[in-house]
Amino acid sequence: MGRMGLPEEVLNGNTRAIARAISAVENGTDQAAPLLKALFRHSGRAYVIGITGAPGTGKSSLADRLAEYYRARGVRVGIIAVDPTSPFTGGAILGDRIRMQAHTTDPGIFIRSMATRGRLGGLSSATDDVALILDAAGFEIILIETVGVGQDEVDIVRTAHLTLLVLVPGMGDEIQNIKAGVMEIGDIFVLNKADRDGVARMEQELQQLLSTSLRPDGWSVPVIKTVATQNGGVGELAEAIDRFRKHAKTDMRHHTLEKEQQKLTALLLRRLGEKIEPLLTRERMEEYALQISERRRDPYSIADEILSSVELKGTA
Ligand SMILES: Nc1nc2c(ncn2[C@@H]2O[C@H](COP(=O)(O)OP(=O)(O)O)[C@@H](O)[C@H]2O)c(=O)[nH]1
Numbered sequence: 058m059g060r061m062g063l064p065e066e067v068l069n070g071n072t073r074a075i076a077r078a079i080s081a082v083e084n085g086t087d088q089a090a091p092l093l094k095a096l097f098r099h100s101g102r103a104y105v106i107g108i109t110g111a112p113g114t115g116k117s118s119l120a121d122r123l124a125e126y127y128r129a130r131g132v133r134v135g136i137i138a139v140d141p142t143s144p145f146t147g148g149a150i151l152g153d154r155i156r157m158q159a160h161t162t163d164p165g166i167f168i169r170s171m172a173t174r175g176r177l178g179g180l181s182s183a184t185d186d187v188a189l190i191l192d193a194a195g196f197e198i199i200l201i202e203t204v205g206v207g208q209d210e211v212d213i214v215r216t217a218h219l220t221l222l223v224l225v226p227g228m229g230d231e232i233q234n235i236k237a238g239v240m241e242i243g244d245i246f247v248l249n250k251a252d253r254d255g256v257a258r259m260e261q262e263l264q265q266l267l268s269t270s271l272r273p274d275g276w277s278v279p280v281i282k283t284v285a286t287q288n289g290g291v292g293e294l295a296e297a298i299d300r301f302r303k304h305a306k307t308d309m310r311h312h313t314l315e316k317e318q319q320k321l322t323a324l325l326l327r328r329l330g331e332k333i334e335p336l337l338t339r340e341r342m343e344e345y346a347l348q349i350s351e352r353r354r355d356p357y358s359i360a361d362e363i364l365s366s367v368e369l370k371g372t373a
Protein backbone atom coordinates (compact mmCIF):
# COMPACT_ATOMS: atom_id res chain seq x y z
CA MET A 58 0.00 0.00 0.00
CA GLY A 59 3.05 2.30 -0.09
CA ARG A 60 3.35 5.38 2.09
CA MET A 61 -0.24 6.42 1.85
CA GLY A 62 -2.38 5.83 4.93
CA LEU A 63 -5.77 4.19 4.84
CA PRO A 64 -7.75 7.47 4.83
CA GLU A 65 -5.81 8.75 1.80
CA GLU A 66 -6.28 5.47 -0.02
CA VAL A 67 -10.01 5.62 0.66
CA LEU A 68 -10.18 9.22 -0.59
CA ASN A 69 -8.43 8.06 -3.76
CA GLY A 70 -11.23 5.54 -4.27
CA ASN A 71 -8.98 2.49 -3.91
CA THR A 72 -11.43 -0.40 -3.83
CA ARG A 73 -9.37 -2.63 -1.56
CA ALA A 74 -8.75 0.21 0.88
CA ILE A 75 -12.49 0.96 0.98
CA ALA A 76 -13.20 -2.69 1.74
CA ARG A 77 -10.60 -2.67 4.53
CA ALA A 78 -12.02 0.56 5.98
CA ILE A 79 -15.51 -0.92 6.06
CA SER A 80 -14.23 -4.06 7.77
CA ALA A 81 -12.50 -1.91 10.39
CA VAL A 82 -15.78 -0.15 11.11
CA GLU A 83 -17.82 -3.34 11.09
CA ASN A 84 -15.44 -5.08 13.46
CA GLY A 85 -15.02 -2.02 15.63
CA THR A 86 -11.22 -2.09 15.49
CA ASP A 87 -9.06 0.70 16.94
CA GLN A 88 -8.47 1.91 13.39
CA ALA A 89 -12.15 2.79 12.96
CA ALA A 90 -12.56 5.97 15.02
CA PRO A 91 -9.48 7.85 13.73
CA LEU A 92 -10.35 6.79 10.19
CA LEU A 93 -13.92 8.10 10.41
CA LYS A 94 -12.73 11.34 11.98
CA ALA A 95 -10.23 11.86 9.15
CA LEU A 96 -12.78 11.06 6.43
CA PHE A 97 -15.61 13.11 7.85
CA ARG A 98 -14.66 16.48 6.43
CA HIS A 99 -14.43 14.92 2.96
CA SER A 100 -17.99 13.67 3.16
CA GLY A 101 -21.38 15.28 2.68
CA ARG A 102 -21.63 15.10 -1.09
CA ALA A 103 -23.33 11.75 -1.57
CA TYR A 104 -27.07 11.31 -1.96
CA VAL A 105 -28.20 8.40 0.20
CA ILE A 106 -31.23 6.39 -0.89
CA GLY A 107 -32.78 3.76 1.40
CA ILE A 108 -34.58 0.81 -0.17
CA THR A 109 -36.93 -1.02 2.14
CA GLY A 110 -39.76 -3.50 1.77
CA ALA A 111 -40.64 -7.11 2.57
CA PRO A 112 -38.23 -9.89 1.56
CA GLY A 113 -38.63 -10.96 -2.07
CA THR A 114 -40.29 -7.77 -3.29
CA GLY A 115 -37.32 -7.05 -5.57
CA LYS A 116 -35.17 -4.61 -3.60
CA SER A 117 -31.86 -6.12 -4.73
CA SER A 118 -33.04 -6.28 -8.34
CA LEU A 119 -34.14 -2.65 -8.21
CA ALA A 120 -30.89 -1.56 -6.60
CA ASP A 121 -28.99 -3.24 -9.44
CA ARG A 122 -31.16 -1.61 -12.12
CA LEU A 123 -30.84 1.82 -10.50
CA ALA A 124 -27.09 1.35 -10.19
CA GLU A 125 -26.90 0.51 -13.89
CA TYR A 126 -29.03 3.52 -14.73
CA TYR A 127 -26.71 5.86 -12.85
CA ARG A 128 -23.52 4.16 -14.08
CA ALA A 129 -24.69 4.68 -17.67
CA ARG A 130 -24.73 8.40 -16.83
CA GLY A 131 -21.25 8.35 -15.33
CA VAL A 132 -22.42 8.54 -11.72
CA ARG A 133 -20.48 6.45 -9.18
CA VAL A 134 -22.75 4.22 -7.10
CA GLY A 135 -22.28 2.38 -3.81
CA ILE A 136 -24.69 -0.32 -2.66
CA ILE A 137 -24.88 -1.39 0.98
CA ALA A 138 -27.04 -4.45 1.61
CA VAL A 139 -27.88 -4.67 5.31
CA ASP A 140 -29.07 -7.89 6.85
CA PRO A 141 -29.98 -7.39 10.50
CA THR A 142 -31.34 -10.89 10.97
CA SER A 143 -28.96 -13.50 9.66
CA PRO A 144 -25.23 -12.92 9.96
CA PHE A 145 -24.50 -16.57 9.28
CA THR A 146 -27.24 -18.08 7.15
CA GLY A 147 -25.87 -16.05 4.31
CA GLY A 148 -28.70 -16.25 1.79
CA ALA A 149 -28.66 -12.55 1.02
CA ILE A 150 -24.88 -12.44 1.30
CA LEU A 151 -24.42 -15.20 -1.24
CA GLY A 152 -26.71 -13.39 -3.66
CA ASP A 153 -24.67 -10.24 -3.16
CA ARG A 154 -21.41 -12.07 -3.86
CA ILE A 155 -22.82 -13.04 -7.21
CA ARG A 156 -23.88 -9.46 -7.80
CA MET A 157 -20.45 -8.23 -6.85
CA GLN A 158 -18.82 -10.48 -9.40
CA ALA A 159 -21.00 -9.02 -12.12
CA HIS A 160 -19.70 -5.54 -11.33
CA THR A 161 -16.11 -6.13 -10.22
CA THR A 162 -14.61 -4.77 -13.42
CA ASP A 163 -16.20 -1.37 -12.79
CA PRO A 164 -14.48 0.73 -10.08
CA GLY A 165 -17.43 3.13 -10.31
CA ILE A 166 -19.60 0.69 -8.42
CA PHE A 167 -19.07 -0.79 -4.98
CA ILE A 168 -21.32 -3.42 -3.41
CA ARG A 169 -21.04 -4.52 0.16
CA SER A 170 -23.14 -6.69 2.45
CA MET A 171 -23.29 -5.98 6.15
CA ALA A 172 -24.53 -8.23 8.89
CA THR A 173 -25.20 -7.10 12.40
CA ARG A 174 -23.07 -8.10 15.35
CA GLY A 175 -26.09 -7.86 17.59
CA ARG A 176 -25.03 -4.62 19.18
CA LEU A 177 -27.65 -2.65 21.06
CA GLY A 178 -29.11 -0.31 18.45
CA GLY A 179 -25.79 -0.24 16.64
CA LEU A 180 -26.79 -1.28 13.18
CA SER A 181 -28.15 1.98 11.86
CA SER A 182 -25.13 3.85 13.18
CA ALA A 183 -22.73 1.31 11.65
CA THR A 184 -24.58 1.72 8.36
CA ASP A 185 -24.12 5.50 8.61
CA ASP A 186 -20.38 4.93 9.05
CA VAL A 187 -20.16 2.73 5.97
CA ALA A 188 -22.13 5.30 3.98
CA LEU A 189 -19.68 7.94 5.21
CA ILE A 190 -16.73 5.91 3.92
CA LEU A 191 -18.34 5.49 0.50
CA ASP A 192 -19.29 9.17 0.46
CA ALA A 193 -15.71 10.23 1.19
CA ALA A 194 -14.47 7.78 -1.44
CA GLY A 195 -16.45 9.70 -4.04
CA PHE A 196 -19.55 7.60 -4.55
CA GLU A 197 -22.27 10.07 -5.47
CA ILE A 198 -25.30 7.85 -5.01
CA ILE A 199 -25.43 5.38 -2.15
CA LEU A 200 -28.18 2.79 -2.12
CA ILE A 201 -28.87 1.16 1.24
CA GLU A 202 -30.92 -1.97 0.88
CA THR A 203 -32.51 -3.61 3.93
CA VAL A 204 -33.96 -7.12 4.16
CA GLY A 205 -37.33 -6.41 5.68
CA VAL A 206 -39.66 -3.81 7.15
CA GLY A 207 -39.02 -4.07 10.88
CA GLN A 208 -37.84 -1.44 13.32
CA ASP A 209 -34.18 -2.04 12.44
CA GLU A 210 -34.93 -1.23 8.84
CA VAL A 211 -36.88 1.86 9.75
CA ASP A 212 -33.92 3.09 11.81
CA ILE A 213 -31.52 2.36 8.99
CA VAL A 214 -33.39 4.23 6.29
CA ARG A 215 -34.35 7.10 8.58
CA THR A 216 -30.98 8.71 8.01
CA ALA A 217 -31.19 8.31 4.23
CA HIS A 218 -32.02 11.40 2.20
CA LEU A 219 -34.81 9.54 0.46
CA THR A 220 -36.46 6.19 0.97
CA LEU A 221 -38.08 3.87 -1.53
CA LEU A 222 -40.74 1.56 -0.11
CA VAL A 223 -40.97 -1.46 -2.39
CA LEU A 224 -44.32 -3.24 -2.65
CA VAL A 225 -45.71 -5.85 -5.00
CA PRO A 226 -49.20 -6.71 -6.28
CA GLY A 227 -51.27 -8.84 -3.96
CA MET A 228 -50.01 -7.22 -0.79
CA GLY A 229 -53.33 -5.47 -0.28
CA ASP A 230 -54.10 -7.21 2.98
CA GLU A 231 -50.63 -6.58 4.25
CA ILE A 232 -50.94 -2.87 3.63
CA GLN A 233 -53.43 -2.73 6.47
CA ASN A 234 -50.98 -4.54 8.68
CA ILE A 235 -47.87 -2.62 7.78
CA LYS A 236 -47.27 -0.23 10.60
CA ALA A 237 -48.03 3.40 9.93
CA GLY A 238 -44.42 4.19 10.73
CA VAL A 239 -43.21 2.06 7.87
CA MET A 240 -45.67 3.61 5.46
CA GLU A 241 -44.53 7.05 6.51
CA ILE A 242 -40.89 6.44 5.75
CA GLY A 243 -41.56 5.85 2.05
CA ASP A 244 -40.90 9.02 0.04
CA ILE A 245 -41.61 7.06 -3.12
CA PHE A 246 -43.71 3.91 -3.30
CA VAL A 247 -42.33 1.47 -5.84
CA LEU A 248 -44.88 -1.01 -7.09
CA ASN A 249 -42.53 -3.66 -8.42
CA LYS A 250 -43.46 -6.85 -10.26
CA ALA A 251 -45.89 -4.77 -12.27
CA ASP A 252 -45.87 -7.65 -14.78
CA ARG A 253 -48.00 -9.58 -12.32
CA ASP A 254 -51.76 -9.81 -11.94
CA GLY A 255 -53.47 -7.35 -9.66
CA VAL A 256 -51.23 -4.33 -10.36
CA ALA A 257 -54.09 -1.97 -11.18
CA ARG A 258 -55.93 -2.89 -8.02
CA MET A 259 -52.85 -2.57 -5.85
CA GLU A 260 -52.02 0.78 -7.41
CA GLN A 261 -55.51 1.99 -6.66
CA GLU A 262 -55.31 0.85 -3.06
CA LEU A 263 -51.99 2.60 -2.60
CA GLN A 264 -53.25 5.82 -4.19
CA GLN A 265 -56.23 5.72 -1.90
CA LEU A 266 -54.06 5.20 1.14
CA LEU A 267 -51.76 8.04 0.12
CA SER A 268 -54.58 10.44 -0.62
CA THR A 269 -55.61 10.37 3.02
CA SER A 270 -52.25 11.43 4.39
CA LEU A 271 -50.79 14.87 4.01
CA ARG A 272 -47.08 15.25 4.58
CA PRO A 273 -45.69 18.22 6.49
CA ASP A 274 -43.08 18.78 3.77
CA GLY A 275 -45.75 19.16 1.10
CA TRP A 276 -44.41 16.28 -0.96
CA SER A 277 -47.02 14.02 -2.45
CA VAL A 278 -45.70 10.46 -2.46
CA PRO A 279 -45.85 9.01 -5.97
CA VAL A 280 -46.48 5.37 -6.84
CA ILE A 281 -44.05 4.22 -9.53
CA LYS A 282 -44.64 0.91 -11.29
CA THR A 283 -41.55 -1.12 -12.15
CA VAL A 284 -40.57 -4.50 -13.53
CA ALA A 285 -37.06 -4.81 -12.16
CA THR A 286 -36.33 -8.04 -14.02
CA GLN A 287 -37.01 -6.32 -17.35
CA ASN A 288 -35.66 -2.90 -16.44
CA GLY A 289 -39.21 -1.54 -16.72
CA GLY A 290 -40.04 1.81 -15.15
CA VAL A 291 -36.49 2.45 -13.95
CA GLY A 292 -36.22 5.74 -15.86
CA GLU A 293 -39.51 6.89 -14.31
CA LEU A 294 -38.23 5.88 -10.89
CA ALA A 295 -34.99 7.82 -11.39
CA GLU A 296 -37.06 10.84 -12.47
CA ALA A 297 -39.17 10.61 -9.31
CA ILE A 298 -35.99 10.40 -7.24
CA ASP A 299 -34.71 13.52 -8.98
CA ARG A 300 -37.98 15.35 -8.35
CA PHE A 301 -37.87 14.53 -4.64
CA ARG A 302 -34.26 15.61 -4.48
CA LYS A 303 -35.18 18.99 -5.96
CA HIS A 304 -38.23 19.28 -3.74
CA ALA A 305 -36.26 18.58 -0.58
CA LYS A 306 -33.60 21.06 -1.65
CA THR A 307 -35.91 23.99 -0.98
CA ASP A 308 -36.00 22.75 2.58
CA MET A 309 -32.50 21.31 2.58
CA ARG A 310 -31.15 23.00 5.67
CA HIS A 311 -33.95 21.75 7.86
CA HIS A 312 -33.82 18.32 6.19
CA THR A 313 -30.06 18.02 6.74
CA LEU A 314 -30.11 19.24 10.32
CA GLU A 315 -32.81 16.74 11.16
CA LYS A 316 -30.78 13.88 9.65
CA GLU A 317 -27.64 14.96 11.50
CA GLN A 318 -29.55 14.94 14.79
CA GLN A 319 -30.79 11.42 14.09
CA LYS A 320 -27.32 10.22 13.18
CA LEU A 321 -25.74 11.75 16.27
CA THR A 322 -28.39 10.20 18.50
CA ALA A 323 -27.86 6.79 16.89
CA LEU A 324 -24.08 7.15 17.29
CA LEU A 325 -24.38 8.01 20.98
CA LEU A 326 -26.75 5.11 21.64
CA ARG A 327 -24.38 2.77 19.87
CA ARG A 328 -21.35 4.00 21.80
CA LEU A 329 -23.27 3.66 25.06
CA GLY A 330 -24.41 0.19 24.01
CA GLU A 331 -20.82 -0.81 23.31
CA LYS A 332 -19.80 0.31 26.78
CA ILE A 333 -22.70 -1.26 28.63
CA GLU A 334 -22.92 -4.53 26.76
CA PRO A 335 -19.72 -6.09 28.17
CA LEU A 336 -21.10 -5.50 31.67
CA LEU A 337 -24.25 -7.44 30.90
CA THR A 338 -22.88 -10.95 30.98
CA ARG A 339 -25.39 -13.74 31.13
CA GLU A 340 -24.47 -14.67 34.68
CA ARG A 341 -24.83 -11.12 35.94
CA MET A 342 -28.11 -10.64 34.15
CA GLU A 343 -29.45 -13.88 35.60
CA GLU A 344 -28.39 -12.79 39.06
CA TYR A 345 -30.04 -9.37 38.60
CA ALA A 346 -33.23 -11.01 37.36
CA LEU A 347 -33.32 -13.25 40.40
CA GLN A 348 -32.76 -10.35 42.78
CA ILE A 349 -35.49 -8.35 41.10
CA SER A 350 -38.02 -11.17 40.97
CA GLU A 351 -37.47 -11.93 44.66
CA ARG A 352 -37.84 -8.24 45.41
CA ARG A 353 -34.43 -8.17 47.04
CA ARG A 354 -33.40 -5.31 44.79
CA ASP A 355 -35.17 -2.96 42.44
CA PRO A 356 -34.22 -2.58 38.76
CA TYR A 357 -33.73 1.18 39.14
CA SER A 358 -30.92 0.82 41.62
CA ILE A 359 -29.35 -1.88 39.51
CA ALA A 360 -29.47 0.39 36.47
CA ASP A 361 -27.88 3.18 38.55
CA GLU A 362 -25.15 0.81 39.67
CA ILE A 363 -24.39 -0.38 36.14
CA LEU A 364 -24.36 3.15 34.75
CA SER A 365 -22.10 4.44 37.50
CA SER A 366 -19.52 1.77 36.67
CA VAL A 367 -19.36 2.83 33.01
CA GLU A 368 -16.40 4.92 31.93
CA LEU A 369 -18.12 7.48 29.74
CA LYS A 370 -15.17 9.23 28.19
CA GLY A 371 -14.54 8.67 24.48
CA THR A 372 -11.86 6.30 23.34
CA ALA A 373 -10.26 8.20 20.50
N1 LIG B 1 -41.90 -11.25 -12.16
C1 LIG B 1 -41.03 -10.43 -11.58
N2 LIG B 1 -40.09 -10.93 -10.76
C2 LIG B 1 -39.22 -10.07 -10.17
C3 LIG B 1 -39.28 -8.68 -10.40
N3 LIG B 1 -38.33 -8.10 -9.67
C4 LIG B 1 -37.67 -9.06 -9.01
N4 LIG B 1 -38.20 -10.27 -9.31
C5 LIG B 1 -37.79 -11.58 -8.80
O1 LIG B 1 -38.19 -11.68 -7.44
C6 LIG B 1 -37.22 -12.43 -6.68
C7 LIG B 1 -36.74 -11.62 -5.49
O2 LIG B 1 -36.00 -10.50 -5.95
P1 LIG B 1 -34.90 -9.78 -5.05
O3 LIG B 1 -34.43 -8.61 -5.85
O4 LIG B 1 -33.87 -10.73 -4.58
O5 LIG B 1 -35.81 -9.31 -3.84
P2 LIG B 1 -35.37 -8.71 -2.39
O6 LIG B 1 -35.44 -9.84 -1.43
O7 LIG B 1 -36.39 -7.69 -2.08
O8 LIG B 1 -34.00 -8.15 -2.53
C8 LIG B 1 -36.10 -12.78 -7.67
O9 LIG B 1 -36.33 -14.08 -8.13
C9 LIG B 1 -36.29 -11.77 -8.78
O10 LIG B 1 -35.82 -12.25 -10.01
C10 LIG B 1 -40.29 -8.18 -11.29
O11 LIG B 1 -40.42 -6.98 -11.53
N5 LIG B 1 -41.12 -9.10 -11.84
Ligand SMILES: [Mg+2]
Pocket residue numbers: 116117118149202204
Ligand atom coordinates in the same frame (compact mmCIF):
# COMPACT_ATOMS: atom_id res chain seq x y z
MG1 LIG C 1 -32.19 -8.45 -1.40
